[in-house]
Amino acid sequence: MIKAVIFDLDGTLLNRDESVKKFIDNQYERLNKWLAHIPKEKYSARFIELDNRGYVWKDKVYQRLTEEFEITQVTWEELLQDYINQFQHHCVPFPNLISMLEELRSNNFILGMITNGFGQFQMDNIKLLGIESYFETILVSEWEGMKKPDPQIFKRALNQLNVTPNESMFVGEHPANDVKAAKNVGMISIWKKDFQWDNVDADFVVDDLAELFSIIHKANNDSILFN
Template sequence: MIKAALFDLDGTLLNRDASVRKFLMNQYERLNKWLGHIQKEAYIVRFTELECRGYVWKDKVYQQLIDEFKIKELSSDDLLKDYVNYFKYHCVSFPNAIEMLEELKGRSISLGLITNGLGTFQMNNIMALGIDTYFQTILVSEWEGIKKPNPEIFNRALNSLGVQPNESIYIGDHPDNDIRAARSIGMLSVWKIDAQWDHVDSDFTIQGLEEIPPIIRTLSVPNCI
């Protein structure tokens, strides 16, 4: 019997690729006085390449952009502050996120969220999506002092919700940080397909968030897996 569903943020609830692109287009337009000598698409593509889907922090990314594109009168710190302050206004969720969370909440499923990243930055993004009130517990790696795939951050979330690993399911897109880590402590796992990986060994695989409630309904049936 599943009592709790826990989620990753980036790539699972937050459409990070779309959000980053939306932000960069806006940043380019707002700072066009200093960035206008660069072709817009070249700026967006190079940023995306350098940041490796969020695994390279933006101070290094922006310094590289400044060097490569010969950006004058803006420092990497200026661009980083702009990113931190404005990214939250460009957050895009995957389709059906709110509807899915509403359905799970209506079924009295406890909800949690575990994300790597900087505390205030990630909380701003969560709030920007309008999903913060659905979760009984939200753990951000900076505030916890540990990050996925460390199993301790998963155990903290489960303890906060008062459920056992075998009563919970974890939904994420990363094969190691999300799926393998959750399974290592006995949670069921749902891999939200990401084209970056060909195959992930998970209990369930989904294309869209609307597929989660039916999975949980199925798991409410005894001996369903």
């Protein structure tokens, strides 16, 4: 019987692709007096390319940008700090985020989150999405000293929620860090579809967060999963 649902953040609850587009366009506009020699589309496109969907930390991204575009009136460190301070104000949730969390909570499911990233940065984003209070535990890799797909970070979340692996589901968009890693510790996996991958070996697949409750209901009535 499923008692707990644990989520990834970026690409699962937070539409990071859209958030990045909003942020980098806004950064260009705000800092235009230092960036005006670069076409906006070029600056934004190169940032997104270097960012690699969040898998390259922004110190490296901004160092490359300042070198390639010969940005001299503002340092890469200042651009990085602007990212840290301002990104949270451009967070875009996936559709039906709040209604999905409300539905799960009202049906007495225990909710948790495991996200890779820097602690305060990720917490700022979670708070700006308005979802912090829904979760009994939130584990951020920097603060935990380990990151997905390490099985220990999943086990730590399960221990904190006081549930066993087969009483829990993990919802994430990454085939290895989320889906496979959760299955490896005995959790039921749900893949939040992402255009970057196909044919992910998950127990369930969702296109929209609104589908999640019906999937959990199906799992709780599918005795095969619990034999």
